[in-house]
Amino acid sequence: MIQFEDVKKTYEDGREVLKSVNLDIQAGEITVLIGPSGCGKTTTMKLINRLIAPSAGQIRIDGQDIAKSDPVGLRRKIGYVIQNIGLFPHMTIAKNVGVVPRLLKWDRAATDRRVDELLSLVGLDSEIYRSRYPSELSGGQQQRIGVIRALAADPDIILMDEPFSALDPISREQLQNELIRLQQELRKTIVFVTHDMDEAIKLGDTIVLMKDGNIVQTGRPEQILRHPANDFVKSFIGKKRLANEHQPDELPIVDEVMVEHPATASPTRGLAEAVKMMEKRRVDSLLIVDKNNRLQGSVSIYRVLDQYGEESKTVADVMKPVEHVVQTGTSLSAALQIMSEHQLSNLAVVREDRQFVGLITRGTVVSHMAGMYASERPGESDHVAV
Amino acid sequence: MNNDSQGVMGWLNYMQDHAGYLLSLTWGHLVMVFCGLGLALLVGIPLGVVCAKNEKLAPWILTTANIIQVLPSLALLALVMIMLGLGFKTIVFSLFLYSLLPIIRNTYVGLKEVDAGVNEAGKGVGMSAWQLLFKVQLPLSLPFLMAGLRLAAVIAIGVATLAPLIGGEGLGREIYAGLNLRNNLKIYAGAIPAALLAILADIVLGKLQDKLKQGRRQAKV
Numbered sequence: 219m220i221q222f223e224d225v226k227k228t229y230e231d232g233r234e235v236l237k238s239v240n241l242d243i244q245a246g247e248i249t250v251l252i253g254p255s256g257c258g259k260t261t262t263m264k265l266i267n268r269l270i271a272p273s274a275g276q277i278r279i280d281g282q283d284i285a286k287s288d289p290v291g292l293r294r295k296i297g298y299v300i301q302n303i304g305l306f307p308h309m310t311i312a313k314n315v316g317v318v319p320r321l322l323k324w325d326r327a328a329t330d331r332r333v334d335e336l337l338s339l340v341g342l343d344s345e346i347y348r349s350r351y352p353s354e355l356s357g358g359q360q361q362r363i364g365v366i367r368a369l370a371a372d373p374d375i376i377l378m379d380e381p382f383s384a385l386d387p388i389s390r391e392q393l394q395n396e397l398i399r400l401q402q403e404l405r406k407t408i409v410f411v412t413h414d415m416d417e418a419i420k421l422g423d424t425i426v427l428m429k430d431g432n433i434v435q436t437g438r439p440e441q442i443l444r445h446p447a448n449d450f451v452k453s454f455i456g457k458k459r460l461a462n463e464h465q466p467d468e469l470p471i472v473d474e475v476m477v478e479h480p481a482t483a484s485p486t487r488g489l490a491e492a493v494k495m496m497e498k499r500r501v502d503s504l505l506i507v508d509k510n511n512r513l514q515g516s517v518s519i520y521r522v523l524d525q526y527g528e529e530s531k532t533v534a535d536v537m538k539p540v541e542h543v544v545q546t547g548t549s550l551s552a553a554l555q556i557m558s559e560h561q562l563s564n565l566a567v568v569r570e571d572r573q574f575v576g577l578i579t580r581g582t583v584v585s586h587m588a589g590m591y592a593s594e595r596p597g598e599s600d601h602v603a604v
Numbered sequence: 605m606n607n608d609s610q611g612v613m614g615w616l617n618y619m620q621d622h623a624g625y626l627l628s629l630t631w632g633h634l635v636m637v638f639c640g641l642g643l644a645l646l647v648g649i650p651l652g653v654v655c656a657k658n659e660k661l662a663p664w665i666l667t668t669a670n671i672i673q674v675l676p677s678l679a680l681l682a683l684v685m686i687m688l689g690l691g692f693k694t695i696v697f698s699l700f701l702y703s704l705l706p707i708i709r710n711t712y713v714g715l716k717e718v719d720a721g722v723n724e725a726g727k728g729v730g731m732s733a734w735q736l737l738f739k740v741q742l743p744l745s746l747p748f749l750m751a752g753l754r755l756a757a758v759i760a761i762g763v764a765t766l767a768p769l770i771g772g773e774g775l776g777r778e779i780y781a782g783l784n785l786r787n788n789l790k791i792y793a794g795a796i797p798a799a800l801l802a803i804l805a806d807i808v809l810g811k812l813q814d815k816l817k818q819g820r821r822q823a824k825v
Binding site for chain 2: 267269295298303304307317
């Protein structure tokens with residue numbers, strides 16, 4: 219439907235906003251352009267209705283190079299919803315919604331009918347709202363008008379530039395749901411720009427992730443969540459969503475949860491040394507590993523103190539063999555199963571050759587869970603008490 | 605000073621006795637002001653638009669209008685008279701020059717004040733540059749333009765009292781007659797209506813300005 223072929227955009231001051239964009243936007247889908255600010259997502263969108271001209275490359279709509287079309291005519295055929303709503307404050311709601319039909323010189327009755335139809339489409343009573351001014355409406359209502367204004371002349375393509383980002387969370391949610399409902403009916407080709415991954419996953423049929431003027435990954439939300447192309451995509455999606463996607467069939471594995479450098483001691487340490495180490499690390503047991511890092515056993519503070527009087531003894535003499543270990547790559551649920559079955563307070567993670575790699579404790583499990591469910595957004599994680 | 609002792613009553617009597625004459629002077633005064641302002645609107649609004657669309661030209665146009673504005677009114681009248689001779693057209697042209705700056709500047713500011721989102725929306729829905737100007741930008745800058753017109757009108761009504769000096773009509777004629785004849789009543793009969801006209805213009809145009817502001821409510825997100 220819309221094709222970008224090697225599109226570049228460099229501003230006069232030398233800023234390279236788009237490096238080389240190749241993109242195929244499918245008809246009848248919501249394609250979400252997402253990325254951090256300055257990644258070029260809005261620029262990419264505005265190229266489509268020629269609000270911005272590319273420095274190089276070609277953009278085609280239905281195979282036609284848009285550089286050869288009249289920009290004003292092109293824009294009338296493409297719906298446009300902008301971030302800060304952009305209703306005309308001096309026009310009534312009816313005038314605002316009917317602006318494109320009027321530009322296209324529809325006859326008055328047809329325009330009026332269309333306005334009423336669109337108002338009822340988003341649940342606004344046309345008797346009440348037709349003659350009101352934008353400032354008399356709430357933010358959510360205003361953006362509904364913004365959306366139906368874009369639909370007025372029944373364009374095939376609609377561009378939406380962070381349309382819901384200025385709204386309060388409840389209105390945003392409602393408008394997202396309404397958009398999904400409308401889209402089921404209308405099947406427009408929608409290009410939707412956002413910086414909110416939740417919104418992208420909720421609305422997008424296809425997500426196009428951008429960074430520094432390049433497309434990093436394109437795919438269905440499911441695809442991107444399951445197979446992020448690189449660390450940037452992973453970090454942008456956020457651990458929370460990656461983890462959520464794993465459930466229920468893919469719980470995290472023990473490697474993600476374990477402490478990697480728990481308190482260990484070599485078998486030749488004396489008991490006093492062991493006590494000192496536990497005190498320093500603030501733990502109640504030590505894992506004993508030999509010089510090849512193979513797990514030999516564990517000692518608890520109680521056993522050490524029990525034998526403390528005998529100065530010649532080393533930890534090797536008082537340690538207990540470790541009966542339960544899990545191998546790296548084991549799922550967390552299997553590890554938890556073992557821990558609860560044997561009433562263990564911790565569980566060592568080893569490689570195949572019994573090389574010790576880490577330790578799972580109840581504390582690590584809890585903090586991992588907290589990490590999974592705490593939001594990725596800065597500021598909010600502070601509220602999660604572990 | 606012959607009529608001084610009669611005070612306010614004397615003045616009112618004088619006004620009544622010469623009502624027809626004074627009304628015709630007032631009418632003449634208004635005609636000059638309207639013509640000057642009308643010309644200033646015709647020329648000033650397009651110049652304001654040019655300023656807003658072309659940042660390179662803006663300082664030139666605004667500075668020129670500014671220089672005209674700071675010339676003393678009597679000096680300006682005299683200069684225009686040298687070019688155009690005595691009479692109506694000279695005073696109208698002077699009033700036009702005097703009204704130009706507030707109208708250009710306020711049109712310019714009004715256009716600059718139009719919200720960037722609204723401009724982008726207009727462009728985005730497929731308005732041509734002219735449609736954007738006439739359907740969105742000028743209507744939205746109307747309250748500013750109105751403020752400029754108000755200022756221009758008050759100045760013009762004042763400057764128009766100098767008209768008789770260069771052979772024009774208006775309430776100034778009565779004032780100068782009063783000065784020449786040392787007749788205070790005549791001075792009052794010219795000065796008070798002129799002042800009232802200015803005040804009235806200020807009030808009426810101020811009301812209109814408020815109305816426009818309310819009518820063209822700004823969208824709040």
